[in-house]
Amino acid sequence: MNVDLIMDNFGAGIAGVTTAHGEVTVRATRDILNPLLRFLKEDEEFACDFLTDLCGVDYLPASPRFQVVYHLYSLKHKHRLRVKVAVEESDPVVDSCISLWAGADWHERECFDLFGIIFKGHPNLQRILLPTDFAGHPLRKDFPLEGIKEQ
Amino acid sequence: MNERTMKINLGPHHPSTHGVLRVVLELDGETVVDARPDIGFLHRGIEKLAEHRSYHQFIVLSDRLDYLAAMSNNLAYVTTIEKLVEIDIPRRARYIRVALAELQRIASHLFWLGTHAHDLGAMTPLFYMLREREAIMDIFESLTGSRLTPSFMRIGGLAADIDGNFIAAVKAFTATFADRADEYETLLTANPIWKSRTKGVGVLTTDECINLGVTGPMLRSAGNDWDIRKSHPYSSYEEFHFEIPTGRAGDVYDRYLVRIGEMRESAKIIRQAVDGLPAGPWQAKDARVFPEKKELNTNIAALIQHFGLVMEGFKVPPGEVYNSIESPRGELGFYIVSDGGARPLRLRVRPPSFVNLQGLVKMIRGKLLSDAVAVIGAIDIVLAEVDR
Numbered sequence: 001m002n003v004d005l006i007m008d009n010f011g012a013g014i015a016g017v018t019t020a021h022g023e024v025t026v027r028a029t030r031d032i033l034n035p036l037l038r039f040l041k042e043d044e045e046f047a048c049d050f051l052t053d054l055c056g057v058d059y060l061p062a063s064p065r066f067q068v069v070y071h072l073y074s075l076k077h078k079h080r081l082r083v084k085v086a087v088e089e090s091d092p093v094v095d096s097c098i099s100l101w102a103g104a105d106w107h108e109r110e111c112f113d114l115f116g117i118i119f120k121g122h123p124n125l126q127r128i129l130l131p132t133d134f135a136g137h138p139l140r141k142d143f144p145l146e147g148i149k150e151q
Numbered sequence: 152m153n154e155r156t157m158k159i160n161l162g163p164h165h166p167s168t169h170g171v172l173r174v175v176l177e178l179d180g181e182t183v184v185d186a187r188p189d190i191g192f193l194h195r196g197i198e199k200l201a202e203h204r205s206y207h208q209f210i211v212l213s214d215r216l217d218y219l220a221a222m223s224n225n226l227a228y229v230t231t232i233e234k235l236v237e238i239d240i241p242r243r244a245r246y247i248r249v250a251l252a253e254l255q256r257i258a259s260h261l262f263w264l265g266t267h268a269h270d271l272g273a274m275t276p277l278f279y280m281l282r283e284r285e286a287i288m289d290i291f292e293s294l295t296g297s298r299l300t301p302s303f304m305r306i307g308g309l310a311a312d313i314d315g316n317f318i319a320a321v322k323a324f325t326a327t328f329a330d331r332a333d334e335y336e337t338l339l340t341a342n343p344i345w346k347s348r349t350k351g352v353g354v355l356t357t358d359e360c361i362n363l364g365v366t367g368p369m370l371r372s373a374g375n376d377w378d379i380r381k382s383h384p385y386s387s388y389e390e391f392h393f394e395i396p397t398g399r400a401g402d403v404y405d406r407y408l409v410r411i412g413e414m415r416e417s418a419k420i421i422r423q424a425v426d427g428l429p430a431g432p433w434q435a436k437d438a439r440v441f442p443e444k445k446e447l448n449t450n451i452a453a454l455i456q457h458f459g460l461v462m463e464g465f466k467v468p469p470g471e472v473y474n475s476i477e478s479p480r481g482e483l484g485f486y487i488v489s490d491g492g493a494r495p496l497r498l499r500v501r502p503p504s505f506v507n508l509q510g511l512v513k514m515i516r517g518k519l520l521s522d523a524v525a526v527i528g529a530i531d532i533v534l535a536e537v538d539r
Contacts, residue, residue: 020470020471020472021234021235021237021470021472023472023473025471049361050361050364051364052364052475052482052484052501053473053484053486053499053501055486055497055499057488057496057497057499058497059496069486069499071473071484071486071501075361075375075377078382078383080473082471082473101362101363101364102362102363102509103362103363103364103365103506103509105509106505106506106509107506114198127191128190128191129190129191129194129538129539130191130194131191138196138199139198139199143199145199145200145202145203
């Protein structure tokens, strides 16, 4: 996997490419997220045909507060790749990648449900695990483990 | 919705949904026009709880994700932490882990086949399957004290070494299992009712599986032989000889054949693991994770460290790691972010059931209501894992 290709194609939009524990992490800005994911899916060098997982992480009190994490896998090359996008608390919006992978549907809904991150372009962005009238997003760090009244 | 169609709820309290899955079906006569799965009834916030537990304490929660394959969950979780902390596991522990995970795969597939066949009107297989599954549950119980929630694996090894009875019981099980699998097949494989209910039903092609992220026996039944045990061997799977059964049609029938094949291969792996079981330690000698007990009476520093490890848990260096294994249902992964403390900053489960269930709507739209029951069964979901 020649990760320099990512820098060559998306230079300014890439905040960094790191390798740790044998795993490659690409930190990208959200403006180039969908073009980057499409490139990683379609380029022969990466061929990441699987969206293995999509989830959010809350780094409170860091700023930007949230990261949306994509785990990609290539059946052809048998390699994995992680893409992370930073999102501000005041504007928690990223583009939906549902047009690239149909499987992103429920992952994005879950991330919205538990973190309150909005996926622009998702056709049905509703809560999935929690009841529709639930208030708050429980995986946020400022949501208490106990103490919220029964809904 | 129009005047010809009507909406019905399949579940959440219905035996054929295998747990608390609710599917809102829009029917035109008996034809499914549209379907909307509704999940979350069993959401317990396990990922939230994990952020408030030490790394060892989470092991008991991992049992409660996929309660039909708790050993696989244990294995996926502990190998992820071991990757993050970089602990080397003794070979004996790795072999025992493989044997346990494969026993669990057989137990899970047996329970799946028994209940799935029962959904489709075949009562007898359930009794056969539960007979063998019970033998595995007995093995687990005698080893770990628990049938469904063993919590037997530890970060760095196992909770205990196996005893003499384990090997004998496992050998007795594997010696007869191939014959038992033949017996199951006489009931179903050529059975015309079984074939008419399952052949050509719930088809997902390889490309559709990949696009949806569907893994495990569902992907393999469509003809792709991707199996993490082969492509990224963990826990010394590279030392075992086994085949990856695949199907062609990607329908409910091929999923059945693939899982039957997997059970036969698992029995071979288990046999190799107990026959070639290496001697030696069954947990890593790593003072960061395991307290050394023998110095506790003489060395105050060791006592303090022991106290810290037990009360607070061990600290994990900052970083993030993703690791996955081939669970009976597909790719079971954990993504863990550590900030350097004794509790994870974020613990994400990549549940195969959750992802595979997304394929349901595609598989049943335009098909008959009775096919929906067959398709839900063939996905092999565990709602505790879907909802977490």
